[in-house]
Every structure is written in structure tokens, then in C-alpha cells.
Amino acid sequence: MPLPEGFIEEIKFKNDITDVISSYVNLKRRGRNFVGLCPFHGEKTPSFNVYPQSNSFYCFGCGVGGDIITFVEKIENLDYFEAVKFLAQKAGIQMPENNKREQEISNIKMRIFEINRESARFFHENLYSEKGKVALEYLRKRCLSDRIIKKFGLGYSPNSRYELINHLKAKGFKYEEMVNANLAYVKGNSYVSARFFDRVMFPIIDLRGNVIAFGGRIMSDQKPKYLNTSDTLAFKKSLNLFSLNFAKAENNEFLILVEGYMDVIALFQAGFKNAVATLGTALTTEQAGIMSRYAKEVVICYDSDEAGQKAASRAIELLRPTGVLIKVISVPDGKDPDEFIRTYGNDGAIRFAQLIKNSGNDIEYRLQKVARNYNLNESDGKIAYLKDAVKILASLDDLIEQEIYAGKLSEKLNVAKDSIMRQVEKEKRKRRKINDKKQFLQVQQNLSAKNDKLNVEKFDNLRAATAEEAIIAYIINNPESDREIFSRLSGDDFCTSFNRKIYSVLQNRFNCGKQFSLTDLTQDFSREEVSAIAAMLAKEAERMSSKEAVFEYVNVLLFESEKLDKNKIVSADDKEIMEYMKLLREHKK
Numbered sequence: 001m002p003l004p005e006g007f008i009e010e011i012k013f014k015n016d017i018t019d020v021i022s023s024y025v026n027l028k029r030r031g032r033n034f035v036g037l038c039p040f041h042g043e044k045t046p047s048f049n050v051y052p053q054s055n056s057f058y059c060f061g062c063g064v065g066g067d068i069i070t071f072v073e074k075i076e077n078l079d080y081f082e083a084v085k086f087l088a089q090k091a092g093i094q095m096p097e098n099n100k101r102e103q104e105i106s107n108i109k110m111r112i113f114e115i116n117r118e119s120a121r122f123f124h125e126n127l128y129s130e131k132g133k134v135a136l137e138y139l140r141k142r143c144l145s146d147r148i149i150k151k152f153g154l155g156y157s158p159n160s161r162y163e164l165i166n167h168l169k170a171k172g173f174k175y176e177e178m179v180n181a182n183l184a185y186v187k188g189n190s191y192v193s194a195r196f197f198d199r200v201m202f203p204i205i206d207l208r209g210n211v212i213a214f215g216g217r218i219m220s221d222q223k224p225k226y227l228n229t230s231d232t233l234a235f236k237k238s239l240n241l242f243s244l245n246f247a248k249a250e251n252n253e254f255l256i257l258v259e260g261y262m263d264v265i266a267l268f269q270a271g272f273k274n275a276v277a278t279l280g281t282a283l284t285t286e287q288a289g290i291m292s293r294y295a296k297e298v299v300i301c302y303d304s305d306e307a308g309q310k311a312a313s314r315a316i317e318l319l320r321p322t323g324v325l326i327k328v329i330s331v332p333d334g335k336d337p338d339e340f341i342r343t344y345g346n347d348g349a350i351r352f353a354q355l356i357k358n359s360g361n362d363i364e365y366r367l368q369k370v371a372r373n374y375n376l377n378e379s380d381g382k383i384a385y386l387k388d389a390v391k392i393l394a395s396l397d398d399l400i401e402q403e404i405y406a407g408k409l410s411e412k413l414n415v416a417k418d419s420i421m422r423q424v425e426k427e428k429r430k431r432r433k434i435n436d437k438k439q440f441l442q443v444q445q446n447l448s449a450k451n452d453k454l455n456v457e458k459f460d461n462l463r464a465a466t467a468e469e470a471i472i473a474y475i476i477n478n479p480e481s482d483r484e485i486f487s488r489l490s491g492d493d494f495c496t497s498f499n500r501k502i503y504s505v506l507q508n509r510f511n512c513g514k515q516f517s518l519t520d521l522t523q524d525f526s527r528e529e530v531s532a533i534a535a536m537l538a539k540e541a542e543r544m545s546s547k548e549a550v551f552e553y554v555n556v557l558l559f560e561s562e563k564l565d566k567n568k569i570v571s572a573d574d575k576e577i578m579e580y581m582k583l584l585r586e587h588k589k
Contacts, residue, residue: 007093007096008084008519008520008522008523009515009520010091010093011068011069011084011087011088011091011093011519012055012067012068012517012519014091014092014093015068015087015090015091016052017050017052017055017056017057017067017068017071018034018050018052020068020071020072020087020090021034021036021050021057021068021071022034024039024075024289024293025037025038025039025048026323027050028046030049032051032052032053033049033050033051033052033541034049034050034052035047035048035049035050036048036050037321037322037323038059038061038062038064039075039289039322040059040062040064040074040075040285040286040289041059041061041062041064041285042285042288042317042318042320042321043061043321044320044321044397047059047060047061048061049538049541051537051538051541053477053541054476054477054517054518054537054541055067055068055517055518055519056518056534056537056538057071057534058531058534058535058537058538060538063531063535064531065530065531065532065533065534065535065537065538066518066522066527066530066531066533066534067517067518067519067522067530067534068087068519069083069084069087069519069522070083070522070527070530070531070534072086072087073527074527075289077236077239077240077286079105079106079109079233080522080523081103081105081106082106105233108180108233109233109234111173111177111180111181112177112180112181112212112232112233112234112235113210113211113212113234114173115168115173115177115178115181115183116181116183116203116210116211116212116213116214116234117210117211118168118171118173119164119168119181119183119211119214120153120155120201120203120211120214122155122164122167122168123154123155123156123157123201123203123214124150124153124154124155125155126155126156126157126158127139127149127154127155127156127200127201131156131158131159132155132156132158134219135156135200135219136156138200138219139154139200142262142266142338142342143266143269143342144265144266144269145269148265148268148269151268152202152203152243152265152268153203153205153211154200154201154202154203154265155200155201155203156199156200156201157194157196157197157198157199157201157216158197158198159197159198160194160197161193161194161197162193162194163194163197164183164184164194164196164197165178165184165192165193165194168183175192178192179192180232180233181229181232181234182195182213182229182230182232182235183195183196183214183229195227195229196214196216196227198218198219199216199217199218199219199227200216200217200219201214201215201216202214202215202216202217202242202261204229204235204240204242204279205245206240206245207244207245207248209245210234212229212232212234212235212240213228213229213232213234213235213237213240213279214228214229215227215228215229215242215261215279215280216228217261217262226260226261226280228279228280237278237279237280237281238281238284238286238287239284239286239287239290240279240287241276241277241278241279241287241290241291242261242264242276242277242278242279243264243265243268243275243276243277244276244290244294246268246273247273247274247275247276247294248294249273250273250274252273252274252295253295253296253297254274254295254296254297254298254299254325255274255275255276255291255294255295255297255298255299256272256274256275256276256298256299256301256356257275257276257277257283257291257298257299257300257301257302257315258275258276258277258301258302258336258337259277259278259302259303259308259311259336260277260336260338261277262338263275263277263301263336263337263338264276264277265338266337266338266341266342267337267338267341267352270341270348270349270352271349272349272352272353274295275337276291282311282314282315283311283314283315283318283319284318285318287318288315288318288319288321288322289322291319291322291324292319292322292323292324295324296324296325297324297325297326297327298319298324298325298326298327299327299328299329299356299359300312300315300316300319300326300327300328300329300362301328301329301331301337301355302315303331303334303336304330304331304334304335305334309369312328312365313366313369316328316362316365316366319362320362325361326361326362327356327359327360327361327362327365328359328360328361328362328365329355329356329359330355330359330365331355337352340352340355363392363396363401363405366392367389367392367405367409370385370388370389370392371385373385373388376412376413382413382415385413386409386413386415386420386423389409390420390423390424390427391427392405393405393406393420393424393427394424394427394428394431395431402421402424403417403421406420406421406424454498454528454529454532455496455498455499455532456498457495457496457497457498458496458498461495461496463556464494464495464496464556464557465495465496465499467553467554467556467557468494468495468496468499468500468503468557469499469536469539470536470539470540470543470545470549470550470553471485471489471503471550471553471554471557472499472502472503472506472533472536473536473537473539473540474540474545474550474553475503475506475516476506476516476517476518476533476537477537477540478547479515479516481547481550482506482510483510485550485551485554486507486510488551488554488558489503489554489557489558490507491503491504491507493557493558494557495557498529498532502525502529502533505521505524505525518530518533518534518537521533
């Protein structure tokens with residue numbers, strides 16, 4: 001049972017899309033609309049657009065779009081029902097009951113939370129049992145106190161494929177629920193086996209205090225060293241951070257980004273309660289955006305090996321567009337934060353605080369990193385270093401930043417600052433040409449619809465599909481013209497099945513006297529389909545088609561739908577061919 005029509009209307013009316021999105025994105029007015037840096041992918045030039053007239057948003061960079069509900073779903077990592085509930089609470093609206101489909105999804109998620117919580121208890125109890133003796137010794141060798149072990153709910157998964165399964169079964173959980181939580185998997189067609197066994201267990205907790213997943217570390221040299229819960233209905237790796245629940249509670253101005261769970265826990269024990277880590281993957285755009293919402297500054301503290309340095313460079317690229325201040329710590333002797341603190345014992349916290357204090361920002365870090373590749377006492381080394389340094393400065397958008405670092409390079413290498421700035425400008429022009437070419441190729445590709453996965457027929461029916469999209473967008477934006485368009489055009493006149501589906505939904509809603517703004521359509525289409533409809537609305541906002549132009553699109557569609565395809569031409573009789581030639585002549589007139 002879908003949510004009541006009037007309820008969605010009330011949600012839309014009491015939650016202005018511009019106000020909601022501006023609490024996450026710094027928006028600037030551009031004519032009737034607003035633009036900003038997309039929170040869903042890293043970018044330096046704003047391509048994220050908000051359209052108040054159609055209550056929609058669309059990013060021309062990554063193709064994500066939708067309405068206010070879609071935005072909240074994605075930015076807060078919620079499903080549709082939770083996003084509606086979030087907006088209802090924000091506006092002080094009471095949620096209706098008995099939404100069967102969404103309630104079923106919500107119930108599955110709740111059971112995942114419950115089974116994860118019970119599993120976390122089981123793992124923790126096992127850690128302090130005879131079975132977990134080796135695991136507990138391992139954690140104590142890593143200098144973790146019982147207080148910290150309990151604070152993070154650390155545990156041990158027994159060296160058995162079935163012990164957790166049997167425990168959960170006895171607690172009333174079904175095999176299906178264990179698989180839904182990714183705590184178990186079906187082996188063949190016969191029995192269920194535990195995913196985690198003989199590992200130190202790290203519960204992953206969200207900002208609401210739910211255990212949403214686990215990380216498990218093997219204590220031997222076997223691979224993989226860490227095993228993490230795969231994505232479930234309650235957990236997405238790319239949208240969560242380990243220990244953000246504790247870091248957020250500290251309400252600090254900065255976060256420390258480290259690589260591993262043990263680094264986070266060691267720092268927490270040393271008094272740095274604002275450390276977070278990714279969950280078995282490299283930092284994602286979404287995680288960078290999440291950190292920018294809770295801190296003004298991010299201190300990156302990755303391992304000093306080559307892999308760690310590459311990961312740090314990648315993290316800088318993703319964090320820069322969010323607007324946070326970035327600093328980078330280089331831990332001496334190639335140690336990670338956990339090793340560093342343990343090495344210095346009682347002085348570890350003081351020494352680590354000094355590392356933070358002495359850390360340089362991301363530009364200084366990148367300049368120092370490339371400087372290590374050259375002998376700056378030789379002319380050839382200076383020239384090669386300057387070429388790399390110029391590329392770094394050219395990547396900056398802020399002219400003042402460029403001037404400051406060009407000045408520092410000038411003093412360091414005894415080269416005129418103006419010469420350095422000229423090279424920076426030359427490199428920026430080169431980059432602009434490359435980016436313009438990339439954007440042009442991307443636009444060409446988008447226009448050709450070669451890679452359109454939702455509307456696979458668009459590539460072979462480009463003229464008709466373009467007209468279809470313009471008509472759909474116009475109908476949504478101009479309800480006063482709907483009756484006239486619907487009377488002239490049926491779903492059968494559409495050449496592509498995806499657009500036909502959208503048009504048919506609009507027509508059915510019109511016949512039933514229902515509204516069909518993008519928000520009204522979110523219950524009928526998937527998130528990807530809503531993004532595609534938002535793209536149509538975004539293009540229409542740029543076009544601003546007149547009524548006359550739209551009826552030209554209607555004529556195009558009627559003509560395209562009457563054209564004979566190749567197969568029909570081969571099998572057509574004389575009468576059909578004569579009628580078709582007459583149609584072509586009339587259209588040319």
C-alpha cells in the first residue's frame with residue numbers, strides 16, 4: 001500500500017528543496033535555479049543544480065538526480081520509507097501507518113540490527129571465554145585495556161563454521177535473516193555456514209547506535225587479513241565510517257582519518273577520540289562528504305609505505321572539493337599510528353599530538369613528496385622538481401593559494417616568482433583544453449545515448465527519444481497543457497519502452513485525477529529511474545520550451561511512430577509502401 005497522495009504533497013510543501021539541500025551543499029543562485037559542488041562525486045567546477053520550480057535536482061557531472069526524497073535517501077544513506085520519515089519529522093508531520101511494502105523493508109532492516117546486536121554480544125562473550133583466550137591475549141599485546149575492549153565491543157568469532165549459526169537459531173533467528181545480515185551464507189543447496197570464524201571481531205556502529213556490520217581480523221598470516229560484512233539493506237561500505245559515532249559525540253573541529261580499526265582504537269585509548277577509518281575500501285566521495293559535515297578540518301594519517309601514500313593522495317583529491325582544511329601527518333620510521341603510540345608508551349599521546357601540531361597542509365605534503373624524487377642542489381633536479389610543482393599549483397582553484405606557494409618555491413629554489421606563475425598559468429590553460437575535450441566527448445556520448453542502460457532503445461531512436469523526453473518534462477512542469485497533449489498522443493506512439501512507461505504512468509495519474517510532480521513519481525520508479533526523469537527536467541529547465549515547440553515534438557513523435565522499420569519495409573505490400581511514401585511527402589511539406 002503506497003503512502004497517501006496528500007501526505008507526499010504535504011511533505012513536499014513543508015520541506016523546501018532548496019532549504020534542505022543547502023544544509024548539505026553550499027548553493028549559489030543562478031537565474032531561477034541554484035548551483036553548487038556535487039556532494040556525490042568530487043568536482044571543482046559546480047555541476048550540481050537545484051530547480052525549485054520542479055522541486056528537483058540534477059548533477060550534470062555524475063548523472064545523479066531526483067527530488068527531495070531521493071536526495072535525502074542518498075545523502076543520509078536511507079531507504080525511501082526512512083527518507084520520507086526523516087522529512088516528516090523535520091516538518092513535524094505524523095507518519096501514516098500500514099505502508100505494507102515499506103514496512104516489510106523496514107522490518108528486514110530491524111531484524112538485521114537485532115541479529116547483529118545479538119551476534120556482537122556472542123562475539124564479546126566468547127572473547128572472555130576459554131575459546132577466546134588467544135584472541136584476548138592478542139588484543140592485550142596490542143596494549144588495549146579491558147575498558148577500551150568493552151567500549152568498542154570487541155569480540156571473537158569461534159573457530160567453527162556453525163557455532164554462531166546454532167546460537168542465533170536458538171535465539172529465534174531464521175537462516176534467511178542470517179544471510180540477509182551477511183553473517184552467514186548458503187553452502188551449496190544443503191546447509192548454512194558462518195562467514196566469520198577464528199577472527200577478532202570489530203562491530204561497526206552507525207550514528208543511531210545500531211550495530212550495522214562487522215570487521216574480522218585473522219590472527220595468523222592467512223589472507224585476507226581483514227574480512228568485512230558485504231553491503232546489506234542496513235549497511236553500505238561506501239557510506240559509513242568506523243567510529244564516527246564516537247568521533248561525532250566529541251564535537252571536535254577536526255577528524256583524524258586513518259587506515260585501520262586498530263589505529264582508530266589505539267588513538268581513542270590515547271585520548272584522540274575523533275579518529276575514523278574506512279571499512280575495507282579506499283575513501284569514497286560519499287565518505288569525504290560525510291566527514292565535511294562533521295568537521296572543518298581532516299588530518300590524514302595513513303601508512304608511510306607506497307600504498308599508504310597513494311591512498312593519501314587519493315583522499316586529498318576527494319576531500320579538497322568538500323571545502324574542508326586538509327592536513328597530512330607523516331609518521332616517522334614508516335610506522336602506523338597504532339605502532340607509533342605503542343612504541344613510545346606513556347609518551348605516545350604527547351608525541352602524536354606534536355605530529356598533528358607539526359603536520360603540513362595537503363599542498364605542502366604534495367610538494368614535499370615530489371621533492372624527495374630530485375636532487376635540488378643540481379640544476380636538472382631543480383627544473384624537474386619545478387615542473388612537478390607547477391602541476392600541483394595548477395590544480396588549485398584559488399589564485400591566492402597559487403601566489404603564496406609560488407612565492408615559497410621562489411625563495412626555496414631562487415627562481416623568479418613571476419616565472420613560476422607564468423608556467424602555472426600555461427599548465428592551467430593546458431588542463432582546461434584537456435578538460436574541455438573530455439567534457440565535449442562526454443556530452444557527445446550522452447547525446448548519442450550509446451551507454452544509456454535504462455533506455456537501451458534510445459541510441460537507435462535518438463530523434464524520437466529526444467522528443468519523448470522533452471514532452472515528458474513539459475507535462476510534469478506544465479500541468480495546464482496535459483489534457484491537450486494526452487488527447488493527441490498515446491503511449492503506443494512512443495518508440496522507446498522506458499519513456500513509454502513514464503508517459504503511461506503520467507497518463508494514468510492524470511485520468512485518476514492525481515498529481516505527478518517528480519516527488520509524486522518516486523513511489524512508481526526506482527532511484528535510477530527517478531534520476532533519469534530528473535535529467536529530463538534539468539534539460540527542459542535549460543531549454544525552457546514554449547508550448548508551440550512542445551507540440552512540434554508531438555508531431556515528430558507521431559511521425560516517427562508511423563515510420564516503417566527495416567523489417568516492415570522488406571515485407572510491406574504495394575499498398576503499404578504507397579501509404580508510407582504519401583506520409584513522407586506530407587511530413588516534408
